[in-house]
Amino acid sequence: MNESGYPGIDGFLGTRAPLMLDLLVTAMLGFVLVLGWSVYQVRYRRRFLLHKRVQITLGVLLLAVIILFEIDMQLHGWQSRAAGAVNGVPPAPVWYALYVHLVFAVTTVVLWPVVIVLALRNFPNPPRPALHSRIHVPLARAAAIDMVLTAATGWVFYWLAFVA
Numbered sequence: 001m002n003e004s005g006y007p008g009i010d011g012f013l014g015t016r017a018p019l020m021l022d023l024l025v026t027a028m029l030g031f032v033l034v035l036g037w038s039v040y041q042v043r044y045r046r047r048f049l050l051h052k053r054v055q056i057t058l059g060v061l062l063l064a065v066i067i068l069f070e071i072d073m074q075l076h077g078w079q080s081r082a083a084g085a086v087n088g089v090p091p092a093p094v095w096y097a098l099y100v101h102l103v104f105a106v107t108t109v110v111l112w113p114v115v116i117v118l119a120l121r122n123f124p125n126p127p128r129p130a131l132h133s134r135i136h137v138p139l140a141r142a143a144a145i146d147m148v149l150t151a152a153t154g155w156v157f158y159w160l161a162f163v164a
């Protein structure tokens with residue numbers, strides 16, 4: 001609880017959001033940039049090992065951030081900090097934005113481990129294009145797009161709940 005009576009620790013972006021949410025929205029920007037760079041490296045520079053290492057690191061980091069974030073949300077919640085919250089309950093548009101975001105977030109959390117495990121099992125070591133490319137390229141593209149949409153819808157939710 002801080003001076004304003006909101007539960008949890010204040011964030012650093014100067015909005016109403018709690019600390020873990022500020023960390024997550026900032027981290028997502030980094031994830032999207034590094035992901036784009038990694039796909040560029042594999043597609044245009046054919047740096048397969050670099051791509052493999054970056055993708056596994058992103059997957060592990062993402063899992064760690066999500067676990068910390070979920071613990072914080074379970075402990076402190078976010079609702080009473082949201083814009084227009086009446087008796088600690090945010091208005092409908094904030095919930096709609098959250099549900100749209102969750103569709104992408106949940107599918108991303110499922111898709112990423114699948115893509116990584118399949119790639120580790122089916123690409124040669126060190127990695128290079130193989131029969132598995134026929135599955136990996138479309139599936140991993142979907143996983144990458146899903147991640148970008150998770151970030152974009154997350155930012156919309158953040159804006160509606162903690163900035164607007």
Ligand code: HEM
Pocket residue numbers: 039042043048051052055056059111112113115116119120123127128129130133136137140141143144
């Ligand atoms: C969630 C994790 C991953 C994502 C999102 C991802 C994303 C991608 C994308 C989008 C491409 C296609 C680039 C293009 O348009 O040509 C690609 C290619 C490739 N990836 Fe991944 N990747 C992931 C994990 C991995 C892992 C763990 C490995 C190695 C074990 C790997 C090895 C490769 C290889 C060898 C290619 C080249 C395939 C070819 O051109 O035939 N990727 N990846």
